[in-house]
Amino acid sequence: MRVTDRIGTLLGDDAVWSADHEGLSGHVSRVTSAAGVFYVKQGPAAAAEHERLRWLERWASVPDVVAFDGDTLVLADVAAPSLESAAPPHIGTIMGRALRDLHAVPIAECPFDERLDTRLARAADRVRAGLVDPDDFDDDHRGLSARRLHDRLIADRPATEDLVVAHGDYTPGNVLLPSGGAPVLIDVGGLGVADRYLDLAIAVRDLGEDFGPAAVADFFTAYGLDAADERKLYYFRLLDELF
Structure with a gap:
């Protein structure tokens, strides 16, 4: 998964990426670095999810949006099981x-x-x-x-x-x-x-x-x-x- 310079700087040079997973929101990777644990999604569906998360946070508990750049969405790890x-x-x-x-x-x-x-x-x-x-x-x-x-x-x-x-x-x-x-x-x-x-x-x-x-x-x-x-x-x- 390629990301913009802004996202790369945010995640850090020491970022360790998981294997990609496929979901309705596009390709998903778990990223661990000194900066924290994040979930990174990419593609048109990720852009759609970004819009919906920004709207839904008024009404329900959702993951925090750390960044959105290009078609790449970075979410904070909720640190909770499904x-x-x-x-x-x-x-x-x-x-x-x-x-x-x-x-x-x-x-x-x-x-x-x-x-x-x-x-x-x-x-x-x-x-x-x-x-x-x-x-x-x-x-x-x-x-x-x-x-x-x-x-x-x-x-x-x-x-x-x-x-x-x-x-x-x-x-x-x-x-x-x-x-x-x-x-x-x-x-x-x-x-x-x-x-x-x-x-x-x-x-x-x-x-x-x-x-x-x-x-x-x-x-x-x-x-x-x-x-x-x-x-x-x-x-x-x-x-x-x-x-």
């Missing part, structure tokens, strides 16, 4: 409360659009560019091509959207749990106004697979949803396959 790695006994409750608080942010305040028109158009671009790997699909979608899956999303699109400020990739790995502090939201490059099921579907999928049905039940109770729309849960899980 819910995925910490696996606290009440993980569903923690995730449900944090998401309830995020979804309570007034949508009129949010300048970022992640409604279905936007997401489906972006998904179509990814399919045309060959950026979707069907080998990564969930087991019940194996054998479908990316184009066939997109066609199904168009045909089965919900008639209405229940709009909130959505995280966009709400998984246990993207919620950090500082000791004695509020949960910290990371990887927010896809945040914007969207159907609440964009977040609910991914949270339920990951909680169910990794922590079991009790965690899902706790999640819904803490979030405040008595009866989930199963069709929407499935639809937005299907949509996530293209990202």
